[in-house]
Amino acid sequence: MSKTTVASPASPPLEGEHCHTGQHLCMPEDSRKRAARRLAIARGHLESIRRSLDDPDVYCVDVLRQIKAVQGALDGAASVVLRGHLEAHVATAATRGDGQDLVEELMDVFKYV
Numbered sequence: 001m002s003k004t005t006v007a008s009p010a011s012p013p014l015e016g017e018h019c020h021t022g023q024h025l026c027m028p029e030d031s032r033k034r035a036a037r038r039l040a041i042a043r044g045h046l047e048s049i050r051r052s053l054d055d056p057d058v059y060c061v062d063v064l065r066q067i068k069a070v071q072g073a074l075d076g077a078a079s080v081v082l083r084g085h086l087e088a089h090v091a092t093a094a095t096r097g098d099g100q101d102l103v104e105e106l107m108d109v110f111k112y113v
Helices: 029-052 060-090 097-109
Strands: none
Touching: 029 060, 060 097
16 A cells, blocks of 8 residues: 555655645655665665675675675665654654554555565
């Protein structure tokens, strides 16, 4: 179940604002920026791992450490997105009257985390 069924508003929300338009809930600006930064870090680590595998002298444990760093960066990005969702949408669900829908959505999301 996705809350992105309606087109985005004409202008994005201002810093610190949340857009709740009709059935559309968008990701808070701060969460998007922080998640993007963590994903950029993960991408850098991943590229470093890929390059290191071109080296015939690469040590397995070094590669494993770098893979763990990528997993940590991805987990951090997921945490940022989840926190933003909880703060912006779940905490305000009762006011909007879609609390049960968000509970179902979260139950589905937790299958993947």
